[in-house]
Amino acid sequence: RRLWVVRRLSRAEIAAQAAEVLRANDRGSLTVAAPRLYPHMWSWDAAFIAVGLARISPSRALTELETLLAAQWGNGMVPHIVFSANAPLYEPGPDRWASQETSPHAPGHAATSGLIQPPVHASALLRILEAARGAGAAERRDVLARIRALWPRMLAWHRYLAERRDADGRGLLMIYHGWESGMDNSPRWDQPYADVVPDPDFRPFRRSDLAALGEQAQRPTDADYVKYQWLIEELRQARYDDELARKSLSFRVADVFASAIFAAANEDLARVGEALGLGAGDELLGYAARFRRGVLGTTDEDGFAADVDLRTDTTLRTKTLAGFAPLLAGGLDADRRRRLVALLHSPAWCGNPDLAYPLPPSTSPQASEFDVARYWRGPQWPPMNLLLIWGLERSGEHDAADRLREAALHQLTDGVFAEYYQPFTAHPLGSRPQSWTAAVALDLAC
Ligand code: 9WN
Numbered sequence: 001r002r003l004w005v006v007r008r009l010s011r012a013e014i015a016a017q018a019a020e021v022l023r024a025n026d027r028g029s030l031t032v033a034a035p036r037l038y039p040h041m042w043s044w045d046a047a048f049i050a051v052g053l054a055r056i057s058p059s060r061a062l063t064e065l066e067t068l069l070a071a072q073w074g075n076g077m078v079p080h081i082v083f084s085a086n087a088p089l090y091e092p093g094p095d096r097w098a099s100q101e102t103s104p105h106a107p108g109h110a111a112t113s114g115l116i117q118p119p120v121h122a123s124a125l126l127r128i129l130e131a132a133r134g135a136g137a138a139e140r141r142d143v144l145a146r147i148r149a150l151w152p153r154m155l156a157w158h159r160y161l162a163e164r165r166d167a168d169g170r171g172l173l174m175i176y177h178g179w180e181s182g183m184d185n186s187p188r189w190d191q192p193y194a195d196v197v198p199d200p201d202f203r204p205f206r207r208s209d210l211a212a213l214g215e216q217a218q219r220p221t222d223a224d225y226v227k228y229q230w231l232i233e234e235l236r237q238a239r240y241d242d243e244l245a246r247k248s249l250s251f252r253v254a255d256v257f258a259s260a261i262f263a264a265a266n267e268d269l270a271r272v273g274e275a276l277g278l279g280a281g282d283e284l285l286g287y288a289a290r291f292r293r294g295v296l297g298t299t300d301e302d303g304f305a306a307d308v309d310l311r312t313d314t315t316l317r318t319k320t321l322a323g324f325a326p327l328l329a330g331g332l333d334a335d336r337r338r339r340l341v342a343l344l345h346s347p348a349w350c351g352n353p354d355l356a357y358p359l360p361p362s363t364s365p366q367a368s369e370f371d372v373a374r375y376w377r378g379p380q381w382p383p384m385n386l387l388l389i390w391g392l393e394r395s396g397e398h399d400a401a402d403r404l405r406e407a408a409l410h411q412l413t414d415g416v417f418a419e420y421y422q423p424f425t426a427h428p429l430g431s432r433p434q435s436w437t438a439a440v441a442l443d444l445a446c
Helices: 011-024 043-053 058-070 121-133 137-164 187-194 209-213 222-237 242-248 256-275 281-296 321-329 334-345 382-394 398-414 435-445
Strands: 173-175 253-255 307-309 314-316
Touching: 011 043, 011 398, 011 435, 043 058, 043 121, 043 382, 043 435, 058 121, 058 137, 121 137, 121 256, 137 256, 137 281, 173 256, 187 307, 187 314, 222 242, 253 256, 256 281, 256 307, 256 321, 256 382, 281 321, 321 334, 321 382, 334 398, 382 398, 382 435, 398 435
Parallel strands: none
Antiparallel strands: 173 253, 253 307, 307 314
16 A cells, blocks of 8 residues: 655645635636536536635635526526536537427526536535625625625525425435436445436447546446436436426435535525525525434434435435435434444544545445445545535534544645545545635635
8 A cells, every 4th residue: 555645735835726726727707627527617516616715705706606506597406517618528518418408497598417416505605605704895795795686596496406306395305317416426326326227229428537537447437427328318308307307217316415415505595594684594494404304314323324216215225425414414313423423433434544534435445335446436525524524513523523624634735636535545536636626625724
């Protein structure tokens, strides 16, 4: 085992270099997720990027959310990709989605995908609001006025999720594609994907990700990709209509991690609304309570949560990071919360003796599916550390939050700002420099 050894940056150097990465990936009113592999705007990346940018300029941070929400669909859906023109090739591009031709809800002025990603946006908005309080009077006034203007879109996004993605009110968000979870090839989805069988005459298109990255072992497999592409075909056939999708798609899963993010995001949006006198507090806190209950309803005796395959009503108990969802959503009784935090520190997770940094791998090293380099099947992902830090703080677990914060920052002192990290050697993996990693570094370093 060869550890990745580099000159470590100081806190001030990390902040400066991270800011430089975000500047270089800035295309004016949006920040590309990464210059080569992801040359467009991604939904949850944009939220993390806004959190980082808020440390430099609350106004520019808000622009990120404004650009994303300007591409919102008429039914409130916020698309997972907003395409920029003249960017390097990324597949599936706008033609594959054909959203404007297919759905009456798709915006006429923006090319977008037809999926969602986890709703971190309101949590980003709250951080922008907090950062604006420390800004000069003119910027503060401007940011507050723009948050008011954005409010109806944020509310419509949360209503879309609560009404269209949890139609039966069980407090869990339904997703139609592994990409909607943001954890594309996580073992969480192995079982549901086993039932996704493309039509025999389906012709998959060429992958652009392998050419952009060149590291096949760090990306999903070809077999995975055919299914990812096929599900887009199914969605298009369902005209991106939630009524139809909910009944017809061959992938329909309740995503417990996104549901926990949504529970927290509703509380955060309610706080923004309260601070600006915008109302809707009862509605938002009602959603928060519903999704918190939904998440808690999937937990085992340690408080570890599970996804649910909604086609078969099967609980999917996998050893992935998503199991810590209750720490994000809150609501565990003190005893089980302590057990869940102990599990987080145990050898199955951050306490694993082989780890270079005590940070949660995306999949437990003790799981049979663990793969040290392959994307969401093992590597550590900086934005997930940030979500857990927020969750631990929200749950009152301040010592655990501090430990995680220190390790997460230390990992990023290599100054590479990689998409993900090899957990045993700390080698930077995937695309680089990745904007959301720079944003997390900036937030942690400030
Ligand atoms: C598909 C942009 C996105 C992240 C996801 C990550 C990856 C895309 C891909 O990159 O997904 O949406 O092409 O692999 O899994 O979490 O938002 O950084």
